[in-house]
Amino acid sequence: MHNFFQFVIGGLGFGGIYAFAALGLVLIFKTSGVVNFAFGAMATVVTLTLWSLLNHAGLPFAAAWVLAMVIAMLIGGFTNGVLMRRIERSAVLVQIVLTLGLLILIEGLAGVLWGYGPKSIPQPLSGNPVNVASFLITPNDLFIIGLTVGVGLLLFVVFEWTRVGLAMRAIAADREVASLMGIRTNLYVTGSWALGTALSGIAAILVAPSLGLEPTMMDQVAVFAFAAAIVGGFGSLIGAVVGGFLIGVASNLIAAYVSTNLQLTLIFAVIVAVLYVRPDGLFGRQAVSRQ
Amino acid sequence: MTWDLRSVRGLRFVFAAGAVALAIAACGQSASSSSSGSGSSAGVTSNSVTFGQTVPFSGPAALYGESTAGVKAYFAAVNAQGGVNGRKLNLTALDDQYTPPVAVQQTRKLIPQELGEVAVNGSATTKAVLNVLTPQGIPLVGPQTGATYLFQNTPPILFNVWPEYTIEGKLLGNFAQKRGLKKVGVLYQNDDFGQSLYNGVLASGLKPAKVISYDPTQTDFSPDAQQFKSAGVDGVIILAIPKPTIAFLNAMAALNFKPVRLMSQVSAIPQSFSASPQEFPSSYVGAFIPALQDTSNTQVKQFETAMHRYEPSAPVSIFAAWGWTEAQVAVAGLKNVSGKLTRASYIKGLDSVHNLQTLGGTVNYSSSSHVGLTKMFMVQARGGQLAPVQ
Numbered sequence: 001m002h003n004f005f006q007f008v009i010g011g012l013g014f015g016g017i018y019a020f021a022a023l024g025l026v027l028i029f030k031t032s033g034v035v036n037f038a039f040g041a042m043a044t045v046v047t048l049t050l051w052s053l054l055n056h057a058g059l060p061f062a063a064a065w066v067l068a069m070v071i072a073m074l075i076g077g078f079t080n081g082v083l084m085r086r087i088e089r090s091a092v093l094v095q096i097v098l099t100l101g102l103l104i105l106i107e108g109l110a111g112v113l114w115g116y117g118p119k120s121i122p123q124p125l126s127g128n129p130v131n132v133a134s135f136l137i138t139p140n141d142l143f144i145i146g147l148t149v150g151v152g153l154l155l156f157v158v159f160e161w162t163r164v165g166l167a168m169r170a171i172a173a174d175r176e177v178a179s180l181m182g183i184r185t186n187l188y189v190t191g192s193w194a195l196g197t198a199l200s201g202i203a204a205i206l207v208a209p210s211l212g213l214e215p216t217m218m219d220q221v222a223v224f225a226f227a228a229a230i231v232g233g234f235g236s237l238i239g240a241v242v243g244g245f246l247i248g249v250a251s252n253l254i255a256a257y258v259s260t261n262l263q264l265t266l267i268f269a270v271i272v273a274v275l276y277v278r279p280d281g282l283f284g285r286q287a288v289s290r291q
Numbered sequence: 292m293t294w295d296l297r298s299v300r301g302l303r304f305v306f307a308a309g310a311v312a313l314a315i316a317a318c319g320q321s322a323s324s325s326s327s328g329s330g331s332s333a334g335v336t337s338n339s340v341t342f343g344q345t346v347p348f349s350g351p352a353a354l355y356g357e358s359t360a361g362v363k364a365y366f367a368a369v370n371a372q373g374g375v376n377g378r379k380l381n382l383t384a385l386d387d388q389y390t391p392p393v394a395v396q397q398t399r400k401l402i403p404q405e406l407g408e409v410a411v412n413g414s415a416t417t418k419a420v421l422n423v424l425t426p427q428g429i430p431l432v433g434p435q436t437g438a439t440y441l442f443q444n445t446p447p448i449l450f451n452v453w454p455e456y457t458i459e460g461k462l463l464g465n466f467a468q469k470r471g472l473k474k475v476g477v478l479y480q481n482d483d484f485g486q487s488l489y490n491g492v493l494a495s496g497l498k499p500a501k502v503i504s505y506d507p508t509q510t511d512f513s514p515d516a517q518q519f520k521s522a523g524v525d526g527v528i529i530l531a532i533p534k535p536t537i538a539f540l541n542a543m544a545a546l547n548f549k550p551v552r553l554m555s556q557v558s559a560i561p562q563s564f565s566a567s568p569q570e571f572p573s574s575y576v577g578a579f580i581p582a583l584q585d586t587s588n589t590q591v592k593q594f595e596t597a598m599h600r601y602e603p604s605a606p607v608s609i610f611a612a613w614g615w616t617e618a619q620v621a622v623a624g625l626k627n628v629s630g631k632l633t634r635a636s637y638i639k640g641l642d643s644v645h646n647l648q649t650l651g652g653t654v655n656y657s658s659s660s661h662v663g664l665t666k667m668f669m670v671q672a673r674g675g676q677l678a679p680v681q
Binding site: 003006010011013014108115116128129136138212215216248253259261263 | 349350353356357503504505506508509510511513517533534537538541542545546547606
């Protein structure tokens with residue numbers, strides 16, 4: 001039983017990373033209605049920029065992180081303002097193809113600019129694992145879990161209880177009506193792209209010390225992040241956080257007690273089961289339309 | 292489904308963006324210095340010989356693309372001495388993205404302009420490339436893999452350089468036993484590469500206390516590390532490519548778990564050793580390339596001097612050393628051709644390579660044996676580099 005809980009705790013660290021990536025996805029989807037398949041590549045560029053700031057500009061880690069977040073927001077804002085806005089009223093297929101094209105484009109450019117060799121960046125909190133109630137957990141994993149829960153709750157509060165959140169929910173419900181109500185929809189959507197890219201960037205910064213930083217680093221993480229977003233209910237911020245932790249823990253338990261080879265297969269089997277029982281995910285709200 | 296004008300315009304925009312993406316992917320890093328063969332054989336003129344190569348310059352295994360610099364450096368060193376029989380050596384290297392269909396496509400482009408291929412990278416990609424080269428009788432020297440299938444029913448056009456993976460697996464297993472490790476765990480990749488190495492470990496007589504196979508898509512290795520720790524192993528043999536290796540080493544560090552590490556040369560990159568936040572006291576790697584710090588070794592010295600002179604911007608890495616070794620073999624075969632240079636005469640030239648001293652060891656071929664290197668040894672990771680075992 002001790003081992004079981006150690007596996008659960010071991011899954012929370014990566015779960016937090018999946019949750020952050022899923023938060024970025026969901027935030028953009030909530031306001032713009034776009035599923036951004038390029039989010040992993042954009043997040044990797046943010047982390048590669050952080051690496052350059054640390055190694056070439058010689059900035060301290062905290063300062064480099066803050067600057068990388070600013071750059072992430074600029075990348076997100078630019079992507080929406082220059083690319084996505086042109087096709088915001090196009091068919092969903094067009095938007096999907098564009099974000100997939102962006103994924104290939106960004107990974108290719110990142111490879112040319114930074115090379116493909118794995119690079120090291122430090123963990124936000126280093127140090128030996130600590131013993132918590134006889135279970136081992138690293139300070140860095142504790143930091144990831146705390147940051148994920150904190151940011152998830154903060155976003156939930158902003159969305160549910162502030163005017164900004166109300167405006168974003170109005171845009172999500174009906175963009176044209178929101179615009180007619182005087183809400184500056186373009187500003188809010190661009191803002192959500194900026195913030196969503198920053199959140200995905202945090203996921204990439206947190207995972208890079210474990211996986212080694214290189215242009216395709218987020219490809220596999222993105223699959224788990226999509227799974228987290230779907231389980232949580234694509235559109236629910238709290239769902240993204242809970243979904244991330246669930247996927248992290250479930251994949252650890254599958255690897256430990258079934259087979260690492262079946263990790264991805266069984267995760268998606270669980271997703272199919274969840275969606276069969278709750279088609280809108282664990283925290284998703286069923287869309288209601290009046291005839 | 293209906294498409295309004297905005298959708299069509301949007302789609303056009305998407306196609307434009309896609310075209311830019313493809314252009315960037317295509318330009319990638321294609322190291323080309325070829326002249327199309329207008330002589331008696333493709334890739335051969337009166338004053339030049341062109342070899343072809345498909346390697347990953349992009350994608351998840353792009354790091355292996357560094358091997359091209361080793362081939363180019365050796366060719367440049369030979370050209371500086373006047374080439375081979377008055378012919379300068381050229382290399383056309385194309386990006387295969389570590390993907391068999393792309394490798395096949397690029398190989399078809401290379402065929403009209405090459406005498407043969409050298410240092411093609413990857414097990415699956417080599418298999419695909421062989422399917423194209425074999426029926427046309429185009430020689431392939433030194434695929435960068437030791438997969439078992441290459442050593443079974445070897446086609447006459449294929450000249451292996453790498454030792455078979457089972458040799459490396461056996462070496463790692465023997466080393467673990469010689470070091471007196473009591474309980475050894477094995478982590479291996481669930482494909483031909485990992486299975487071949489694992490078979491070698493078992494052939495050494497080692498009885499692993501815990502065995503875990505992983506899928507290359509896995510990202511979180513903490514359950515694997517936890518299982519090895521729970522099994523009480525004092526050594527772990529890691530048969531993995533670089534990315535999962537780094538993730539697994541970090542997962543062990545997160546549990547403050549420090550067994551002796553024995554690793555395949557395939558993941559022997561500095562980042563694998565320096566990735567962990569904690570210093571591991573004992574990391575050993577199977578190798579056929581000697582420690583690159585050992586400049587008392589003449590072969591190492593020649594390699595490093597040529598890399599600094601002809602490929603100054605490329606890293607002097609183990610991957611470049613692979614390319615250098617394979618180029619040594621390719622050139623030795625060329626030197627053995629006395630008459631007209633054709634693909635058939637080049638294969639005969641390679642058949643007669645005997646007692647060739649390369650950076651990676653001694654190579655012997657005959658018309659009935661195209662096994663390359665057969666000896667491997669252990670090196671130790673120290674200070675983020677590979678060094679002789681202390």
